[in-house]
Each structure stands twice: as structure tokens, then as C-alpha cells.
Amino acid sequence: MVSKFFFFLLISLFSVCQPHLSAMDKTDAEFLNLVESQSFQYFVKAVNPANGLVLDKASNSRSPDFTYAPASISAVGFGLAALAAGAERGWISKDAAEAQVKTTLRFFSEKMESEHGFFYHFVDMGTGKRVWDCELSSIDTALFLAGALTAAQYFESPEIKDLAKKLYERADWKWMANGTPFLTMGWKPGKTFLPSVWSDYNESMVMYILAMGSPTYPLIAESWEAIKRPRGKYKGHELIISPPLFTHQFSHAFIDFRNKRDGFADYFENSVQATLANRQFCIDSSASFKTYGENSWGLTASIGPDGYKAYGAPPGPALHDGTVAPSAAAASIVFTPEYSIAAMRNYYARYRTDLWGRYGFADSFNIDRDFFAPDAYGINVGPTVLMIENYRSGLIWRLFMSRPEVQKGMKAAGFGKASARAQEPAVELAAYFLQKRPFVNVERVADAAKPDDLALNSGLWKKAGKSVELDAGYLQSGLNRQPGYKVTAKMLASSRYFFFRFEVKDSELVSTHPEERMYEDDSIEVYLDSSDNKFAWGGADDYQIILSPAAGGVRVREFFHPERTAGACRIADSAVTAGGYEAVLALERQVFGLGEGRVGFSLAARNIDRKLGSDAKFNWFFLEPATYLGELQIIKGA
Numbered sequence: 001m002v003s004k005f006f007f008f009l010l011i012s013l014f015s016v017c018q019p020h021l022s023a024m025d026k027t028d029a030e031f032l033n034l035v036e037s038q039s040f041q042y043f044v045k046a047v048n049p050a051n052g053l054v055l056d057k058a059s060n061s062r063s064p065d066f067t068y069a070p071a072s073i074s075a076v077g078f079g080l081a082a083l084a085a086g087a088e089r090g091w092i093s094k095d096a097a098e099a100q101v102k103t104t105l106r107f108f109s110e111k112m113e114s115e116h117g118f119f120y121h122f123v124d125m126g127t128g129k130r131v132w133d134c135e136l137s138s139i140d141t142a143l144f145l146a147g148a149l150t151a152a153q154y155f156e157s158p159e160i161k162d163l164a165k166k167l168y169e170r171a172d173w174k175w176m177a178n179g180t181p182f183l184t185m186g187w188k189p190g191k192t193f194l195p196s197v198w199s200d201y202n203e204s205m206v207m208y209i210l211a212m213g214s215p216t217y218p219l220i221a222e223s224w225e226a227i228k229r230p231r232g233k234y235k236g237h238e239l240i241i242s243p244p245l246f247t248h249q250f251s252h253a254f255i256d257f258r259n260k261r262d263g264f265a266d267y268f269e270n271s272v273q274a275t276l277a278n279r280q281f282c283i284d285s286s287a288s289f290k291t292y293g294e295n296s297w298g299l300t301a302s303i304g305p306d307g308y309k310a311y312g313a314p315p316g317p318a319l320h321d322g323t324v325a326p327s328a329a330a331a332s333i334v335f336t337p338e339y340s341i342a343a344m345r346n347y348y349a350r351y352r353t354d355l356w357g358r359y360g361f362a363d364s365f366n367i368d369r370d371f372f373a374p375d376a377y378g379i380n381v382g383p384t385v386l387m388i389e390n391y392r393s394g395l396i397w398r399l400f401m402s403r404p405e406v407q408k409g410m411k412a413a414g415f416g417k418a419s420a421r422a423q424e425p426a427v428e429l430a431a432y433f434l435q436k437r438p439f440v441n442v443e444r445v446a447d448a449a450k451p452d453d454l455a456l457n458s459g460l461w462k463k464a465g466k467s468v469e470l471d472a473g474y475l476q477s478g479l480n481r482q483p484g485y486k487v488t489a490k491m492l493a494s495s496r497y498f499f500f501r502f503e504v505k506d507s508e509l510v511s512t513h514p515e516e517r518m519y520e521d522d523s524i525e526v527y528l529d530s531s532d533n534k535f536a537w538g539g540a541d542d543y544q545i546i547l548s549p550a551a552g553g554v555r556v557r558e559f560f561h562p563e564r565t566a567g568a569c570r571i572a573d574s575a576v577t578a579g580g581y582e583a584v585l586a587l588e589r590q591v592f593g594l595g596e597g598r599v600g601f602s603l604a605a606r607n608i609d610r611k612l613g614s615d616a617k618f619n620w621f622f623l624e625p626a627t628y629l630g631e632l633q634i635i636k637g638a
Contacts (some may be wrong), residue, residue, distance in 0.1 A: 078382020
């Protein structure tokens with residue numbers, strides 16, 4: 001007779017293997033089955049049956065047009081793993097799914113354009129040849145390989161297992177590292193590696209695990225250890241900074257990080273906190289954007305009213321304009337099941353006519369702009385399928401984690417044996433809200449006042465109103481280890497001139513770059529949107545003025561329209577000391593369009609410290625991508 005203890009042990013073990021079923025009621029199970037099965041159709045219908053290539057994007061209301069968009073290599077990888085879920089659920093016969101996997105892997109093995117085992121980011125749907133000016137992509141190749149290895153664990157075909165193994169072994173990770181500790185982001189013909197490398201925490205974790213687990217060209221563990229993991233916090237949620245949600249989802253679609261940690265973090269819990277912070281930021285911004293709410297959230301890379309954007313939330317620089325991607329909540333279901341299901345139900349109930357289609361939810365929507373994306377994107381649909389399946393059964397996790405190469409990579413990264421290492425404390429970074437857009441009045445001085453009259457020690461500065469200050473509360477990104485760093489700006493205006501008086505407390509000045517790149521040194525940035533109609537980089541009525549300390553004083557340059565502003569933008573007085581620098585900046589109002597009405601304005605600063613290791617950006621107000629600055633207005637003369 002089975003003892004009560006053994007009986008409850010069996011129940012507990014079943015609950016571990018099926019972690020969410022017991023908590024999911026029948027109606028939720030039916031709804032998730034609908035979302036997953038409909039999303040899965042992307043990897044059946046938006047696929048070239050002759051080679052297995054998957055469209056980067058496809059209309060969510062019409063039959064796919066294979067000339068409409070190229071194939072996405074990462075979408076192929078998500079699709080290969082999704083075929084295992086589809087076959088297991090009976091949405092496609094196992095024979096048909098196996099045949100599609102074989103077709104795909106044969107094409108990649110025999111005909112796909114590649115170099116050192118890596119594939120181009122986007123390719124022609126028919127030929128597999130590179131399109132546009134895209135790169136040979138390290139991360140997209142890794143996501144393809146992750147899908148191939150997952151499929152090889154599910155399907156029993158010896159050919160699939162052999163092809164997946166050989167494709168994985170062809171990837172020369174050491175070559176892609178190009179002699180550095182990090183994998184580069186890609187390579188272009190002409191033997192040119194991209195200058196950017198995967199040196200920060202983001203979606204690249206699965207790539208590094210595969211690279212370290214490679215039986216042919218493995219990366220060393222030092223590459224994993226060298227990855228930067230800056231920590232931030234937002235409303236009590238502490239995590240490694242990486243604003244878009246997809247960066248906290250892609251690797252987790254394959255790697256089961258639950259109850260595991262290396263020497264740096266519990267990455268599953270980190271993604272939980274990232275999702276909660278993302279949702280909270282949308283709730284906090286709901287007074288500015290109608291799309292946002294407690295059941296309408298999710299900032300991630302997606303199409304928006306003004307094009308494709310890497311939308312994201314704090315901690316770190318937030319990029320948002322009221323656009324929400326349903327996949328952001330859907331693919332976070334393993335992290336925040338109740339919130340994710342509530343969000344998906346809200347999207348389905350309220351916006352089904354405009355948002356639901358052939359492949360489930362369309363990519364995104366924005367109520368303020370009356371925008372509903374017409375298409376679905378493979379790299380957002382894919383994680384939706386895989387993460388819902390992981391939530392329901394853990395299938396994708398079990399398949400991928402059973403690969404010996406993955407186990408080797410996880411061991412090399414220190415999972416299961418590494419002791420916790422000292423970490424930088426989480427920093428509360430500045431977050432900006434349109435409904436809290438700051439405003440400052442600028443006092444007048446006599447019209448006869450000239451730049452020479454507004455020297456640093458001029459008594460006229462006593463007339464200035466409230467100062468604009470940048471301190472730790474305005475840290476937007478990076479790391480500041482200098483506790484006394486502070487910028488204070490006072491402003492005055494005459495009928496002809498606009499005057500800024502800056503005082504920077506900085507115990508270590510770093511100024512090594514030429515004027516064209518002085519924004520990489522200790523510096524101050526003044527942003528102006530003279531028409532107050534949203535700031536645009538290089539816009540006709542927008543300006544970026546940068547000041548930086550140098551030998552003999554402070555240098556200045558306006559970067560957007562230097563041919564027009566050179567004579568109308570100058571330093572009237574300056575001083576550089578061991579404790580920082582000061583300067584008076586004089587601008588000709590007519591040239592910069594600084595009239596009597598409200599003007600878009602923000603002040604930013606960069607602090608570089610070699611000894612302390614600071615590299616920090618402070619900002620008074622800067623809301624992207626439909627970029628709003630704060631505001632100022634010059635008080636009218638008597």
C-alpha cells in the first residue's frame with residue numbers, strides 16, 4: 001500500500017514537472033490554447049515550403065506574399081522549436097512537422113549563403129541570398145541554432161539530429177569573437193567585423209551558452225564573466241538594466257533558468273522584475289498615453305506609428321510613445337502569469353476586430369495615434385508560442401536543456417557551482433513622464449546687456465530665477481561613482497541674447513577627444529526645440545550645443561547647424577579648476593529661434609572618471625522616440 005508521504009511526494013513531483021497546470025483554470029487553458037495555436041499558424045503559413053525559410057513579417061489579415069518581406073533567420077529558429085510544440089499539440093501532424101524541419105535544415109546545410117557557419121540576418125525567401133546591406137548575424141544565427149537543436153531533440157529522425165549537430169558544429173565562435181573577449185554583433189563582406197560587440201547583458205545569453213558549449217570552436221568562460229551587468233531599480237524592482245522586454249525573453253524561451261544562478265544573478269527572477277517594472281512604468285505613464293493601463297502594457301521592439309523601434313522601460317533609458325506589443329505580455333507569461341493572461345484577455349476582448357487575425361495578435365497598437373499594426377512579426381510571434389508552451393508544459397525548456405552541449409555551456413558559465421560575486425548596487429535611474437514635463441521661466445535683463453556684461457562673477461546673475469540642477473536624481477544611464485558630481489545652470493535673457501551660466505562640480509576632469517567627439521568627454525549638452533513641436537536629431541528648428549572643459553578654458557560647438565550657428569554661439573567667460581569648471585554661454589536669440597513663446601529645452605551632462613570608473617549620463621528631461629524636451633519661456637520685457 002502506498003504511504004501518504006509517498007503519495008504526496010508523487011503529487012509534488014508532478015507539480016514540478018507541470019509547474020503551471022494546477023494553477024490554471026479551464027477557461028485560461030482554453031484561452032491560452034487559442035492564442036498559442038493561432039500564433040503557431042505563422043510557422044505553417046508564412047513559410048516557403050520549398051526551403052523552410054520564414055517571413056520576417058506577414059500580413060495578419062491576408063495570405064502571405066513572399067515578395068513582401070525577406071526571411072528572418074531568427075524567425076526560422078523560433079519556428080523550428082515551435083514545430084515541436086505544434087506537433088505535440090496536434091496542430092500539425094508529426095510527419096508534416098518533421099518533413100518541414102528536414103527541408104529547412106537541408107537547405108541551411110547545402111544551399112544557404114553563410115560564412116564560418118554563420119548566416120545573414122535577412123535573406124531572400126527563395127534563394128537564401130543576403131538582402132539589403134545586412135550583416136552576417138551572430139545573435140540571429142544563435143537563435144536559429146537553438147531552434148534547430150530543440151527540434152533535433154523532439155523529432156526521432158536521424159537525419160534531423162545529424163544536420164542540426166553539423167550546423168551547430170560549423171559555427172566558428174572564436175572567429176566571430178575577432179580576437180576580443182566578446183562575440184561581435186556581425187560581419188559584412190569585405191572581411192569587416194561590425195564595431196559593436198555583445199558586451200552587455202541582453203538577449204545574447206543563449207548565444208554565449210551555445211558558444212561555450214561548442215564541441216568545435218568553444219569560447220572560454222572569461223567571455224561570460226566579462227559581460228557587463230549594470231543594476232538599476234524602478235519602483236522597488238531591482239534588475240540588470242536592459243529596457244526592451246524581448247532582451248529578457250529570447251534566451252529564456254530556450255533556457256530554463258528557474259532555480260539556477262551563476263556567480264552574478266538569478267536570471268529568471270531578474271526577468272520577473274524586468275516585466276514587473278515594465279508593467280508598472282506603463283501604469284505610471286497612463287496619464288500621458290491612452291494605450292497604457294494595468295492590463296495594457298508591454299514595451300519591446302516592435303513596429304510603431306513612426307517605424308520599428310526598440311521600445312523599453314526603466315530602469316535605463318525608456319523609449320516609448322504609447323505603443324504596446326501584445327507579445328511583450330504574452331512572452332512574459334512564465335514570469336508574470338496572472339498579469340500576462342489578464343493583458344492578453346484585455347487585448348482580445350477590447351481590440352479583437354483590429355488586433356486579432358491569421359496569426360493571433362498583430363504586432364502592436366497605439367490608441368493615441370489610432371494605429372494598429374497590419375502585420376505580425378516572426379520574432380515576436382515565435383516567443384509567444386514558445387513561452388506559452390513553456391508555461392503550459394515546459395516542453396521547449398525540457399528539449400533544449402537536455403542537449404549535452406547546453407549542459408556543457410551552462411557548466412562553463414558557472415551555473416550550479418559558482419559563489420556569488422560582489423555586485424554594483426542597484427541605482428534608481430531617472431524616468432520621464434509626459435504628464436510631468438518640467439517648465440522654467442527665464443528672467444529678463446536690460447536689453448543693453450552684452451555677453452561681456454554677464455561674466456561669471458557678474459552681479460546680474462542675482463536676477464536669475466530658479467536654477468536647473470543635475471544631480472544623482474537625474475542619472476539617466478551609466479554608472480556614476482563620484483557622489484559630489486553636480487551641474488547647476490542659471491538662465492537670463494535680453495532682447496538679443498540668451499545667457500546660460502553653468503557650474504560643474506567635478507573632482508576629475510577627463511577631456512581627451514577632439515571637438516567633433518567632445519560628447520565622449522566630461523561635457524554639458526543643451527538641447528533646444530525652438531518651435532516646441534517635438535525634438536528631432538538634426539531638425540531644422542532643433543539644436544544640440546555641447547560644452548566641454550579643455551586646456552585654457554571651455555570649448556563649445558553646436559552640432560546640428562554649425563554653418564548657421566557658429567557666430568551666434570560662444571563662450572563669454574569660463575574657468576577650469578581642480579574642482580570642476582564654469583562657463584557662461586551666450587546665444588543669439590534670433591539665430592536660434594528663441595522667441596517669446598514656450599521653447600523645448602533640456603540640459604544633459606556626462607561625467608567620465610578614470611580613477612573612479614564613472615561613465616554616466618544625466619538628463620533634466622528627455623522623452624523618446626517622439627522626443628519631447630522640457631520647456632522654458634522668457635519672461636516678456638516691460
